[in-house]
Amino acid sequence: MMSTLPFRDINIHVSASHYAFTSPSSPSAPTLIVDRPTGDLRLNDGTLLGGKRVSSIAGILGMIKLRLDKYIIVITKAQPMGRLKGHMVYKVIATEFLPLRERPLHDPEEDTYLALLKSFIKSGPMYFSYSFDITNTFQRQAHSDPTTPLWKRADDRFFWNKFIQSDLIDFRTSGARYQHGQQPGIDPYILPVIFGMLEIIQTRIKSTPLTMVLITRRSRHRAGTRYFSRGIDEQGHVANFNETEQIIVLNDNMSGLGGFAGGNGMQNGKVGGSDGKEVQIMSYVQTRGSVPVYWAEINTLHYTPKLQIRGVETAVSAARVHFDEQIKLYGDNYLVNLVNQKGREKRVKEAYEQMVKMLVSSPAEGIQQDQISDEKFRVVEPKGRNSEMDRLHYVYFDFHNETKGMQWHRAQLLLDQLHDALDRQQYFRGVDMPAGLDGRLEIRNSQTSVVRTNCMDCLDRTNVVQSMLARWALNRQLTDLGVLSRGETFTADQDFEFLFRKLWADNADVVSKSYSGTGALKTDFTRTGQRTKAGALQDLNNSISRYAKNNFADGPRQDAFDLFLGTYLPSTSSSPVFADNRPILVQSIPYLFAFSMFFIFVGTFTRRLPEATVWPMRIFILAWILVAAWSFNFIYSHGMLYVNWPKLIPRPWATEGVNEALGKVRKDKVIGGFIPTHERGASTARFLNAEEGKKRIE
Known part of the structure; x- marks a missing residue:
């Protein structure tokens, strides 16, 4: 099993004819050779003579072919973020591009491609672990085989560097010119990375020590910027899709930053809990994603872009593919829609409702209203279970009107509406298997459904609602564990309350920054529980910054996404791609x-x-x-x-x-x-x- 995990230490040896990668802590492992300038890969049993050792790296991010040359992107600096069940998790801090040509040719297009990629990697929060699969939730991991290589276990949606790892993966599955067939020796050089948010904090609640973790994984499909990737594509991928997992680990005494990268004694996470108590993991998963119809917002320099929605019928097959995958992965989907029911957003709301009615076999509709809103809730539920799509439950909540005038506590109405569904939904709970040597968990409880929340951007309103659902789930978990007594909430513990709010506000900012270019709006409510004037001013500042960035800076950002994720392949044609063709x-x-x-x-x-x-x-x-x-x-x-x-x-x-x-x-x-x-x-x-x-x- 050990050889299937990525190497923690890699040395690079450089010569005019090749780059050689070796792991000093695994002298018997084969050396990975990348020939120059062809980029052909091979494995060598002994170390190659003649190449001088240049440096040590934390891992290989991948290889990418641009217009004139191919580059190996290596991680030169990684920051430890904390331990997750004994396994160290790292953030990518610095990378380097190693050209395959010995004397790089200078070309304006090539330089632009490189500049785009470098700024993208520098600004993108990417995380990895050598011994733990952070692309999968604990519930999915509990069903995976820990003896398979880490990259094969990775969730395809969140394996962010999969495209630039494709040379290594292709070599692994079919070999190359010099070596044919499967090449398992390359497994430890393939390192999966996620893009998103990850924080691990050791804390305590009512004197009970625990580790609190929040992970948001951003999908690599239909990834991009706010106005240049909206809605759904033909393959059923929606824009800005994120899976957020809130985890608490009890009786885990191996979550600090001490020790060397998890050390051999902790490779499989089988480190006993403090006081001999079993290590308990509890996790709660939510998703967010763009409204799954064909729609776009078109920048015209006006503050409010033009909205374009194609006929809902045209997107039915794509939405079916999307929800088919969501139901297979998460079970029943509770689709919480927070867009406005009036003004320009109304068309998006109606399109979503029309889509759900077309997917569900026999929809039944119910509308609630109050003095504030004509349509406080609209629920579309299937009458029976005749098809797989009848596992969709649509709940519209008029967030804008119900919380108007800083009445943020009224968002609690949505939790009341979802109460029964949340009760049935449960959460994942696992404990370390006794005498298990592979770090597997014994499943005590499983989450059976997911709440999928969206607003127009799936940023600000979405995060407020997701943090409320996470609070509800965490109170329930702590009550079930006996840490809180029935009817009690963790709000009474001010330090823990502050920590919880900070985690979710940080999450809001990270997800928002990668999509819209600025931090999230309304985070003063997430951080303090109150809407403040200072928060409103910060929102104004963020809104102005968003306007400027979305109109004048997001083109190159979208190009960087398309280049890194392989949606666009640079050509060797002489026509300039980045030329300004306007008169x-x-x-x-x-x-x-x-x-x-x-x-x-x-x-x-x-x-x-x-x-x-x-x-x-x-x-x-x-x-x-x-x-x-x-x-x-x-x-x-x-x-x-x-x-x-x-x-x-x-x-x-x-x-x-x-x-x-x-x-x-x-x-x-x-x-x-x-x-x-x-x-x-x-x-x-x-x-x-x-x-x-x-x-x-x-």
């Missing part, structure tokens, strides 16, 4: 606006000579004010031309919108005559590459 005159107008603002500023604050006349300066300033006003109006009126769109996989609605905006510019009375009638450097090669990337990732 020069259109590109120059923001500069004209900045230039005119500069002159207005200089004209206003420059000292005048005593004998100088006032009017020439006033006319000068007025002229530049008119230029600035025209430039600003032009940019705002033709906003789609100034959004920073993804370049690698152009969004169809963006291409249509930009062409439409260019058509309007050509009719402009001031500059229309100077705009050429064809787009510069347009190419279809990117679309073909995107399709190839999609096939590869599938």
